[in-house]
Amino acid sequence: MKVRFTPEAEAQADEIDTWWRENRDARDLFARELANMMAFLVTMPKFGTVYTILDGQPVRKVLMPKTRHHVYYAADLGEGILIVHAVWGAPKEGGPKL
DSSP: OEEEEOHHHHHHHHHHHHHHHHHOSSTTHHHHHHHHHHHHHHHOTTOSEEEEEETTEEEEEEEETTTTEEEEEEEETTTTEEEEEEEEETTSSSOOOO
């Protein structure tokens, strides 16, 4: 299964990673946790909690516990693609617009 980020999700992840590297001692923690989560989700694509339905497919969310960010993703098992729609801080009120 391949991983693809939407442009919005890629921008969110880049912004979070930049902030993390500038403001935390464990500068690469966000990047490592995101990479580990992607490696896990390609093996367990139905792991997350269903957040909403988008274009007929369930969008799931899963928490990265160390950095407190949710990954919102959909798995197209027929195509073998995991699409990341958003990377969103858990402490924020509400979820992202998808």
